[in-house]
Amino acid sequence: MSVPPRPTTRPSPSAAAGPGAHADDLGLYREKFRRRLPGSLDELRGPADGLVEPPLTVVWSGLRVFDLGNERQRMSLYRVVLAEGMRRDLCALLNRDVLLRLWPTLRTLVSSSVRDVWEGAFAELRDLSHLPPAAPPAVRRHRTAA
Numbered sequence: 447m448s449v450p451p452r453p454t455t456r457p458s459p460s461a462a463a464g465p466g467a468h469a470d471d472l473g474l475y476r477e478k479f480r481r482r483l484p485g486s487l488d489e490l491r492g493p494a495d496g497l498v499e500p501p502l503t504v505v506w507s508g509l510r511v512f513d514l515g516n517e518r519q520r521m522s523l524y525r526v527v528l529a530e531g532m533r534r535d536l537c538a539l540l541n542r543d544v545l546l547r548l549w550p551t552l553r554t555l556v557s558s559s560v561r562d563v564w565e566g567a568f569a570e571l572r573d574l575s576h577l578p579p580a581a582p583p584a585v586r587r588h589r590t591a592a
Contacts, residue, residue, distance in 0.1 A: 479563040482533045487568055490542040498523060500539055504530050514544075524548055525555050528564070546570060551579035 484490060492498070499511045505526055512523040527539045545552075549571050553561045565572040 476559045476563050479560055480567070482531065482536060483563070483567050484533060484537055487542045487545065487570055489537045490540040490545060491537060492539040492541045492544075494541045494544050498539060500527065500531075501535065503532075504535050504539070520544070521548060521552065521555065524552055528552075528556050528560050546574065549574045550577035554579050 493514060495514050497511050497513055500523070505523075509519065509522065512519045514520045514523070524540060524545065527535060531539060553565070553571075553575060565575055
């Protein structure tokens, strides 16, 4: 009785390329975010309050309309727009003053790539990086019928 041959594993393309491949991949990933950046935070002219319904290209599942008066929804909208939005989305959906106010907390919720790219491009955000994040908003408890 013969033993079947063991399957051979192939190294991933980045592993096969050598130890610098991960750094190259990370650089390309960060470049994706750099290309989307506005020229200035002043270009971020999105709403500061009210209801916002981002396009499906930005938010394709889950909550579809965000109430900027709700702290958790506002933070969630900004997090997803920073991660998924193109330049036109960033400018239309984000508001400069709101972004600056949220940044000490928001920077802890986005990926390190997003955080590094935005802080690398905008001194205003980099200057806020030393501030502690805000305390999370209180969780609203729903009443249950007794």
